[in-house]
Amino acid sequence: MARFILRRVVAAVVLLVLVATATFGLVQAAPGQPIELLALDPRVGPEFRAELIRQYGLDQPVTVQWARWMTATLRGELGLSFSQKRPVSELLMEGLGGSAWLMAGALFVLYIVALPLGIVAGLRPGSRVDRAILVFSQFFWALPGFVLAVVLLEILGVRLGWFPLGLMQDLDAERMSSMDRLLNRLHHLFLPSLVLGLSSVGLVIGFVRSGLIGVLASDHVRAARARGLSESRVLFRHALPNTLAPVIQHFGVLMPALLSGALIIEVVFSWPGLGRIGYAAIVERDIPVVLGTTLLSAAVVIMGSLLADLLHAWIDPRARDA
């Protein structure tokens, strides 16, 4: 296990460095470098500009700049936001909190809907129930999340007034008791996490269904049946653990799609997460913030899939050899 952890962590760190390097490459290629913007300002003389270039090390070779950039990034120094005049890292930390809430809500919805349906479908492949579940999952695969979002928002939010129209909490939430504040947060969280969760439901149902079909056809399940175990014991003790363990690893695969979907959902619901910050930054051409959110989103994906792999290996020893 220790060797597996070490190998997996090293791979994740290498990938993180590569991802950061790719982002650095984008910084280099980015148009509208701050220095060039300064050159447009008539009050800034050429001497002052040269001094700035020297001060920020822009006359150094790329490799030196890369090393400086990496160390700064590791320290969480991602520069200043053009539009907000605040450190990018501060903005990102705020967004990370919002994203974490949304992601947690979406995952709750996703698995509480998809796991039972996937299991039921996998138990009786080809049955009427299975076909109904297939239609359900195909519908949510083909229906764009943003359409579901605006429809629910329009009906349940605007027309019926059952749910707030956006944001993470009411404007006066700061004055509420902590219990009320939590309820308020969950009230705001319901629609966005429902939409985001349902958008990936089809993938998980399909994964669980085909996994269960494979496990039920395997020798150890046949052996368990041959020993005369009851069907429920075969299912709960033998088949389901083997089906559900890979689902943990599958979560790592879902992560990028979920984060991408989250950006759209955050924009529709004005949810102050990472995606919304990235979106606002692109609209305002705030390059440091765009790069910061992109880098952080990739880091979240890498850490998430590392965590999923480790958890999977912890539960299922066979995964350690992979």
Place this chain on the structure above:
Amino acid sequence: MLERKHLAWLVLAAFVVAGACAPLLAPRDPTTYSDPSISRNRPPLSQLVAVDLDDGRRLYTDQLRHDGDHVILEDVERQRSIPLDQLVEHDAITTQTFLLGTDRFGRDVLSRLLWGARVSLLIGLLVTLIALTVGLPIGTLAALGGPVVDGVLMRIVDVFLAFPWIFLIITLAAMIDGSGLAVLIVVLGGTSWMAISRVARAMIRELRDQAFVTATRGLGAGPIYLAVQHLIPHALPPILIQAALGAARVVLAEAALSFIGLGIQPPEPSWGNMINDGRTGLLSAWWVAGFPTLALIVTVLALSEIAETLRHRLTPYRLEP
């Protein structure tokens, strides 16, 4: 009896024809709007009387009355009187039917839907072609180029896959500093080749050690001949399945980007920004967002059905019970 797979191909073919022939099929121009105060948010199958003026404008009205050398347009809000000599000479007064209704600017939803099909399918097709031309060589090279080449190429794939696609796209869009169809195609293409390269690599690695490949190599075949003549053709089925699924994903991605305003810019129609247009009156004027949504769902379902048919057709030995 029409089977599901045939239906999927038929639907896709219909959309391709609709998109390709949009300039011929669209009854009206998708971007210009005339007289929106009268013609906006009309439900499907509405009919309006159109009056064409010789300065190029077109006025709509519910009721028209002749009065000497004037025509009088009688509407609830106002009455307008137009002298006859301002009308065009032939067919100045016509009855216009809006099959799928109009949006809040009075633009024809059917025409926008057809032009939107053109955008969606063009992007789906070109992006998939880019993904194939980038992903296939990279996957092949990784499988045949030895451990170093393989390691480098697969790390590049890992890096691309680590970024959630939409963040990568907004970053690239910011770098290229522009919007529009071409940028969108390049950016989407640059972020959707990885799955294909992975499938190609896995298939070719499986194939390269098979007896017929060893035999061909023994006869003196070089790696390029081998790849083009033997390996890639045999690896093609799962790659094409991946491409079909990828095309569905790209169509959805374009719609999502246009919906939040990062894709096709209004007034140019795309299914995504049409849905955004219909947001404000979602319940009162459901047709504005409803038809593009339907088109989107049908396209995606058709593409995934085609992927499924390909899977059954091309790999019969992997059929599930």
